[in-house]
Amino acid sequence: MLLELSLVFFAFSTRFIALAAFSQSFDSDFTFTLPAGRKECFYQTMKKDASLEIEYQVLDGAGLDVDFHISSPTGHVIFSDYRKSDGVHTVETEDGDYALCFDNTFSSISEKVIFFELILDNMDQDLDDDDDWKEYVHGTDMLDMKLEDIMDTINSVKARLGKSAQIQTVLRAFEARDRNIQESNFERVWHTELSRGRCLWMRRGVLYLRLFRDVTGRDAGQETGTIPVSD
Amino acid sequence: MLMRQGGSMMLSAAGFVLAFSWFLPGYALYFHIGETEKKCFIEEIPDETMVIGKYRTQLWDKQANSFLPATPGLGMHVEIKDPDTKIILSRQYGSEGRFTFTSHTPGEHQICLHSNSTKMALFAGGKLRVHLDIQVGEHTNNYPEIAAKDKLTELQLRVRQLLDQVEQIQKEQNYQRYREERFRMTSESTNQRVLWWSIAQTLILIVTGIWQMKHLKSFFEAKKLV
Numbered sequence: 001m002l003l004e005l006s007l008v009f010f011a012f013s014t015r016f017i018a019l020a021a022f023s024q025s026f027d028s029d030f031t032f033t034l035p036a037g038r039k040e041c042f043y044q045t046m047k048k049d050a051s052l053e054i055e056y057q058v059l060d061g062a063g064l065d066v067d068f069h070i071s072s073p074t075g076h077v078i079f080s081d082y083r084k085s086d087g088v089h090t091v092e093t094e095d096g097d098y099a100l101c102f103d104n105t106f107s108s109i110s111e112k113v114i115f116f117e118l119i120l121d122n123m124d125q126d127l128d129d130d131d132d133w134k135e136y137v138h139g140t141d142m143l144d145m146k147l148e149d150i151m152d153t154i155n156s157v158k159a160r161l162g163k164s165a166q167i168q169t170v171l172r173a174f175e176a177r178d179r180n181i182q183e184s185n186f187e188r189v190w191h192t193e194l195s196r197g198r199c200l201w202m203r204r205g206v207l208y209l210r211l212f213r214d215v216t217g218r219d220a221g222q223e224t225g226t227i228p229v230s231d
Numbered sequence: 232m233l234m235r236q237g238g239s240m241m242l243s244a245a246g247f248v249l250a251f252s253w254f255l256p257g258y259a260l261y262f263h264i265g266e267t268e269k270k271c272f273i274e275e276i277p278d279e280t281m282v283i284g285k286y287r288t289q290l291w292d293k294q295a296n297s298f299l300p301a302t303p304g305l306g307m308h309v310e311i312k313d314p315d316t317k318i319i320l321s322r323q324y325g326s327e328g329r330f331t332f333t334s335h336t337p338g339e340h341q342i343c344l345h346s347n348s349t350k351m352a353l354f355a356g357g358k359l360r361v362h363l364d365i366q367v368g369e370h371t372n373n374y375p376e377i378a379a380k381d382k383l384t385e386l387q388l389r390v391r392q393l394l395d396q397v398e399q400i401q402k403e404q405n406y407q408r409y410r411e412e413r414f415r416m417t418s419e420s421t422n423q424r425v426l427w428w429s430i431a432q433t434l435i436l437i438v439t440g441i442w443q444m445k446h447l448k449s450f451f452e453a454k455k456l457v
Binding site: 046179212 | 258259260261262263270271272273274275364365385386389390392393396397399400403404407410411413414417418420421424425428432435439443450454
């Protein structure tokens with residue numbers, strides 16, 4: 001009777017813990033457009049003794065820089081970056097809403113595309129006691145212990161894959177920024193330089209012929225066989 | 232009999248977690264949006280990737296000096312554009328909503344939110360607080376549901392989760408390879424055009440220089456200065 005009860009409790013609690021472990025992850029990343037002369041703030045509710053890591057990067061927009069600051073729930077500014085193109089900050093948090101603000105007020109024409117990633121740790125403190133269920137299990141045999149080792153290995157592989165995915169996100173942001181710089185260079189070189197070159201040559205030609213017209217007079221120009229320049 | 236009770240307790244626990252997966256996690260990011268303001272987020276994703284977005288809105292109540300928990304009649308309009316700026320989703324949702332789409336082309340998808348309500352003008356200081364959570368790729372998988380449907384043990388479920396994660400990383404890497412190729416093509420095209428343009432400019436320079444010399448020579452000869 002007691003064995004049955006403990007087995008049922010074991011099955012129930014491990015299932016529940018497993019299901020709860022697959023709840024929503026608390027890491028998130030966002031890419032947004034910050035219009036010129038605007039300031040945008042994002043707020044994150046935090047618990048006591050948790051940690052908040054923010055990594056941001058400017059992906060597009062002339063100058064590729066933005067002002068950034070983190071404010072605590074009391075309104076006190078914890079970190080402040082001035083016109084940086086990327087940054088990483090970690091905050092040990094208290095209870096309350098933290099404000100993450102991006103400021104583009106120094107720029108009056110260019111809008112910025114900003115990518116930021118939030119990594120929250122120690123948020124679900126109630127799940128840290130998930131080892132308590134082991135105390136209720138009696139008579140675990142060798143098979144269960146080996147399964148536990150496999151579980152540990154799998155958990156560590158999962159954590160590493162999660163980290164790889166995070167690094168991949170950051171690398172993707174870097175590549176997006178480089179690509180934006182590249183494409184704007186291409187536009188600039190091809191369209192601006194081409195039209196500028198054409199204008200320059202035409203202006204030179206006109207000036208050259210006008211020189212002759214001014215110096216020698218119209219008749220002389222026609223005499224030597226140059227193309228008559230009309231007013 | 233006891234096992235059956237345990238089984239039903241287990242199912243109710245699964246149902247409990249499933250129900251809450253519909254709603255936002257308690258600690259999603261939030262921001263403030265004005266009445267006619269449009270907030271856009273860019274998601275750069277590979278193809279055949281599912282994206283689920285969940286949001287919750289709260290209206291600022293001036294009398295209570297706080298945000299109301301939920302306001303019926305307050306809606307958000309969600310518009311999603313694919314990398315070719317074609318609209319793939321344009322829908323109205325209530326004060327709480329969940330939108331989902333699957334990408335068919337890799338690239339930058341734009342998710343735009345704006346409030347459609349004019350009622351906010353009545354509440355002075357029209358400020359709306361929007362809690363938003365966007366999940367991409369394997370984060371959209373509902374594992375409790377998959378575990379229940381395929382009857383997987385904890386170990387099997389973990390391995391399934393690892394497989395999904397690796398598959399997503401692989402997709403991202405393929406997309407990265409495609410982007411790097413495009414990047415290289417743009418670079419080479421730029422370099423080529425710069426090269427041809429400078430060669431062309433040099434040739435034009437030489438040709439006009441020769442023509443100028445000839446012209447000057449004939450001019451001076453005509454003026455009998457030489």
